[in-house]
Amino acid sequence: MSKQATTLPKGFRGDMPNGFNPQDTSHLTSEDLAHITRRQRLLGPAYRLFYKSPVEVSRAKGVFLYDRHGNEYLDAYNNVVSLGHSHPRVVEAIQKQLEVLCTHTRYMQEPLLDYAEALINTFGGELGRTGCAMFTCTGSEANDLALRIARYHTRKTGVIVTAEAYHGNSGAVAAISPSLGKKSALDPYLRTVAAPDSYRLPVEEIGRRMAEDVARQIADMERHGGGLAAFIADSVFSSDGLYVDPTDVLAPVAEVVRKAGGLFIADEVQSGFGRTGTHLWGHSRHKVDPDIVTMGKPMGNGYPVAGVVLRPELVAEFGSSMRYFNTFGGNSVAIAAARAVLDTILEEGLMDNAAKVGSEILDGLRDLQTKYEFVGDVRGAGLYFAVELVKDRDRKTPDMDRALAAVNALRDRRILISATGVDAHILKIRPPLIFTSANAARLLEGVDEALRSVQI
Known part of the structure; x- marks a missing residue:
């Protein structure tokens, strides 16, 4: 499919942490770019899209989102549907x-x-x-x-x-x-x-x-x-x-x-x-x-x-x-x-589940902390986690570029998280309360792959 067949209108902004950058569109299909252009015209520039490559969704169930092609995304970010989508x-x-x-x-x-x-x-x-x-x-x-x-x-x-x-x-x-x-x-x-x-x-x-x-x-x-x-x-x-x-x-x-x-x-x-x-x-x-x-x-x-x-x-x-x-x-x-x-x-014991599965994820993230020098800190409670990425462990200097690269690397692996903190250098992971051990294993594998991909 051809690339960049449409130009985004002036004034379109994507300056929030983990936001789509309208000046970086060469990787988008003409279909996606046309949708984004139409969206800006109809909704105005105040709305923001997530990720370097925005995610299109057409349905959802449990801890998964699906695009119109049936591709499955693990939702490890959305606390709105804390019981999972379409409970x-x-x-x-x-x-x-x-x-x-x-x-x-x-x-x-x-x-x-x-x-x-x-x-x-x-x-x-x-x-x-x-x-x-x-x-x-x-x-x-x-x-x-x-x-x-x-x-x-x-x-x-x-x-x-x-x-x-x-x-x-x-x-x-x-x-x-x-x-x-x-x-x-x-x-x-x-x-x-x-x-x-x-x-x-x-x-x-x-x-x-x-x-x-x-x-x-x-x-x-x-x-x-x-x-x-x-x-x-x-x-x-x-x-x-x-x-x-x-x-x-x-x-x-x-x-x-x-x-x-x-x-x-x-x-x-x-x-x-x-x-x-x-x-x-x-x-x-x-x-x-x-x-x-x-x-x-x-x-x-x-x-x-x-x-x-x-x-x-x-x-x-x-x-x-x-x-x-x-x-x-x-x-x-x-x-x-x-x-x-x-x-x-x-x-349905969802607090117990949050504590149990959350402990598995926290342990897994801490294992990754020992593996990657740029993971400065890991913290969490229940099913809410922060992975703080730094340029130097001694100085604890925030590393926003690597964090946002990791968020987008996970998105490319169809795992959705975001970033937080004043410098947007902290991976924010916040799965639904119904997350299972199998979901946790997929998440941890994806985080490992994403962190490996952003090593310098």
């Missing part, structure tokens, strides 16, 4: 509910209350005893709502996040998401602290250092006016580079935050719903009780449903002073999907 239990729940009723939360519906009760019961501490649930469509909306409630309750404006955090793409939460890039405007009341980099910092000092850093930022906020409304964190620090240990980091931070009158918000979009294997919620690994928990992506296994669980007094004044309504948040079908996901995780 029969979720599909059935959605289909059955759609045949009966799909409406909003302004009508009395028992399944809505039943799910809220089941969800709240999964939490420990005060949230598990007295918490309230509110539902949205996306994690961005959930974080937006949490931020709005925190600012209303505290009458303060300041927010603290980690240096490369991502908390969503609404206007309010994009403004507290430094990872969106230097051209994305940040909230003037935002402060950042360093992530708990267990590869470069003494592990025994990380919790103390982070708490002290938060305290300094709070003092700076108060000096400039506004004060602290909330500290919000993803407890596996996914966008910062995935730092899952130690787990004594967030409790001292929460203490400093509350002493200043702020709220501690746990963003569970990445770490929740059993992802870490040992705990349903990532914050539980840190033995911290949040004031607000936000959820998204895997909550509906691909169906748009998200939400917050929070202390009742936080929403009491907010709710009595203004009405909150989300037309599609918590609709009948969304709740059916969410209930099917939660029940499947708890009843």
